[in-house]
Amino acid sequence: MLASLLLVAALQAQTPDTSLENAIALVRSDVRANKATIIGQALALPDSESQVFWPLYREFEAATAELWDERIKLVRDYAATYDTLSDAKAREFVQRAFDIDERRVKLNRDTYKKMSKKLPGKTVAHFFQVDGFLNRVIELKVVAALPEIRR
Numbered sequence: 001m002l003a004s005l006l007l008v009a010a011l012q013a014q015t016p017d018t019s020l021e022n023a024i025a026l027v028r029s030d031v032r033a034n035k036a037t038i039i040g041q042a043l044a045l046p047d048s049e050s051q052v053f054w055p056l057y058r059e060f061e062a063a064t065a066e067l068w069d070e071r072i073k074l075v076r077d078y079a080a081t082y083d084t085l086s087d088a089k090a091r092e093f094v095q096r097a098f099d100i101d102e103r104r105v106k107l108n109r110d111t112y113k114k115m116s117k118k119l120p121g122k123t124v125a126h127f128f129q130v131d132g133f134l135n136r137v138i139e140l141k142v143v144a145a146l147p148e149i150r151r
Helices: 002-013 020-028 030-043 047-084 087-118 121-145
Strands: none
Touching: 030 047, 030 121, 047 087, 047 121, 087 121
16 A cells, blocks of 8 residues: 555656756645645554644644755755856855755654654654655656756
């Protein structure tokens, strides 16, 4: 069942148009909008776990949305300067990307600790497995739409 849910999520994320704006729209719609439903179906939590999980998830997803907004701004800044990209600007973009990635890892670790105190280990691991897959689908779509840096 999990495999079919994840496949549906991946297929929803695939569109023939790979323009950057459509890829960015994906971050704000498709998988992201349906993420809670997909996670809920994949985890199939009993009521006792569900009452604990969903408030923690909403908090996590709100912080995740802020990081995605920063990632979108970075992508747009890169696209806007692509034709005139300097070495200094390229370094700045890489540092900004590293910063966002580091904050995402910290958010994941902090959320893992919170969830692990209140939920079974397998439930928490399953959540991060599904969440990680969905995020990679979104990231792949965005990265595929970005032009490669020219030297």
